Amino acid sequence: MKIAKDTVVAIHYTVSSNEGVEIDSTAEAEPLQFIYGYSQLISGLESSLEGKEAGEKMHIEVPASEAYGERHDGLVQAVPKNMFEGMEPQVGMQFRASTDDGDQTVIIIDVNDDHVVVDGxxxxxxxxxxxxxxxxxxxxxxxxxxxxxxxxxxxxxxx
Ligand SMILES: [Zn+2]
Known part of the structure; x- marks a missing residue:
């Protein structure tokens, strides 16, 4: 049976950066199962699976625009350090923040004397x-x- 809308698909996958660094893999776990055709996967992966059958192996290169999107400089903001009252902000800390686009996970990428730079x-x-x-x-x-x-x-x- 070929992969099409409203088929249940199970895949094993390993995803890597284009420098070859492994990011995630199902190799030691159960395969990933999903109903095909509902954008449950990143678009570049989902579109490559259409029409394929069980047993096929694929090597798929997905551009950033069809993966997690391009970076937006507007999501990088410097906020006054005094907004972090009671916290010791450190590079690499992640937290939820309210933004114009709703709640978002942001990560601290720089800390200086007055400001903390966060990246959404x-x-x-x-x-x-x-x-x-x-x-x-x-x-x-x-x-x-x-x-x-x-x-x-x-x-x-x-x-
Ligand atoms: Zn149910």
Whole structure:
């Protein structure tokens, strides 16, 4: 069966930066399962899977724009250090912050005497990614799975 909208797909994958540094992998875990066609994966990966079948192995290079997007300099902001009252801000700390675009995870990228520089870009924004994918299985989704928007294993739904 070929991967198409409303099929349940299981894949093993390893994702790496284009410098070859591994970012994440299912090699030691269960395969990733999802219903195809609902943008549950980054777009460059999802579009490459269409029409493929179980057993196929793929090497996919995804540009940043089809992965976590390009970096936006506007998401880097210097905020006065006194806003961090009671905290000792340090480079690398992450926290949730309210912004014009809603709540966002930001990371501290610089601290100086008066200001703390925070970056709201996704840590992988601006990075092209490489996926090595093995398609484990493809089957038709049930009507119930499609209406719930997630995969059911063992014909049961525990929520
Ligand atoms: Zn369900």
């Amino acid at each position: 870009n996704h840590p992988l924004a601006g990075h092209p990614l490489t996926f090595d994918v093995e398609i484990v299985s493809v089957r038709e989704a049930t009507d119930e799975e499609v209406s719930h928007g997630h995969v059911h294993n063992d014909d049961s739904c525990s929520h």
